[in-house]
Amino acid sequence: MNNLLITSNNINIPGVKAIFTTRMDGDRKDSLKGFNLSFINGVEEKSIIENRSYLASLLGVNLDSLILPIQRHTDKISVIKDSTFRSSIEADAIITSMRGIVLGVLVADCVPILVYDSASGVVSAIHAGWRGTASGIIKKVLAVMNKKFNTSTANTIISIGPSIRWCCYEVDPDVLKAVEKETGNLKEYSKGKDNGKYRMDLALANQIQATSLGASNIWISEECTYCNPEKFYSHRYYKGLTGRQGGFIGII
Numbered sequence: 001m002n003n004l005l006i007t008s009n010n011i012n013i014p015g016v017k018a019i020f021t022t023r024m025d026g027d028r029k030d031s032l033k034g035f036n037l038s039f040i041n042g043v044e045e046k047s048i049i050e051n052r053s054y055l056a057s058l059l060g061v062n063l064d065s066l067i068l069p070i071q072r073h074t075d076k077i078s079v080i081k082d083s084t085f086r087s088s089i090e091a092d093a094i095i096t097s098m099r100g101i102v103l104g105v106l107v108a109d110c111v112p113i114l115v116y117d118s119a120s121g122v123v124s125a126i127h128a129g130w131r132g133t134a135s136g137i138i139k140k141v142l143a144v145m146n147k148k149f150n151t152s153t154a155n156t157i158i159s160i161g162p163s164i165r166w167c168c169y170e171v172d173p174d175v176l177k178a179v180e181k182e183t184g185n186l187k188e189y190s191k192g193k194d195n196g197k198y199r200m201d202l203a204l205a206n207q208i209q210a211t212s213l214g215a216s217n218i219w220i221s222e223e224c225t226y227c228n229p230e231k232f233y234s235h236r237y238y239k240g241l242t243g244r245q246g247g248f249i250g251i252i
């Protein structure tokens with residue numbers, strides 16, 4: 001079980017749980033096996049509930065206090081204020097100042113981002129694929145935190161978990177252009193290929209976006225999901241038929 005959790009390097013504060021999961025004992029030949037947290041792709045529901053329950057127990061909460069929104073690759077942000085979180089939430093970023101609940105996002109190549117502001121005690125979990133990154137979802141979360149909770153982005157801590165990195169993430173020019181429109185020039189980090197595609201690094205794009213608003217305490221996991229298919233589910237490596245790991249944060 002030792003390699004199940006990756007602890008955030010910079011959100012390492014007593015009382016704050018901030019972790020990323022792996023698929024643990026994955027098998028390169030079996031794209032769904034391991035510590036899968038998602039019901040998609042026809043997996044046995046019971047095993048997913050068992051995995052989620054185990055994760056909740058490790059985080060010190062009940063299963064119904066583990067909040068996983070329905071993700072749609074949008075820039076929709078939901079602020080959780082009361083027990084309505086027990087009904088389903090459609091959003092790609094969730095924010096709360098509530099204690100005793102854990103916010104999570106599920107990913108397989110997309111970027112899981114955890115945010116913590118110590119002064120206000122507000123946390124956020126963000127799912128940023130290329131569409132979310134192209135719509136500046138991290139900037140929007142930081143703006144909502146500033147507005148609703150009076151946070152200061154300069155003091156906010158951001159932790160970016162394992163995702164597909166530029167070594168493996170090839171995109172069409174229009175995708176690069178859409179992300180650059182929101183981020184600024186990414187050419188430094190992208191290389192044009194003979195096939196007319198570009199390499200892109202979404203983790204870095206999110207870091208650049210957060211930095212542009214004054215954030216400086218940002219940690220990025222070095223690991224690439226596509227490079228490590230035994231350790232992480234990878235949408236691209238397994239051509240869509242794969243499970244999900246996640247990023248989780250809460251003040252318990």
Ligand SMILES: [Zn+2]
Pocket residue numbers: 164165166167168224225226227
């Ligand atoms: Zn890679």
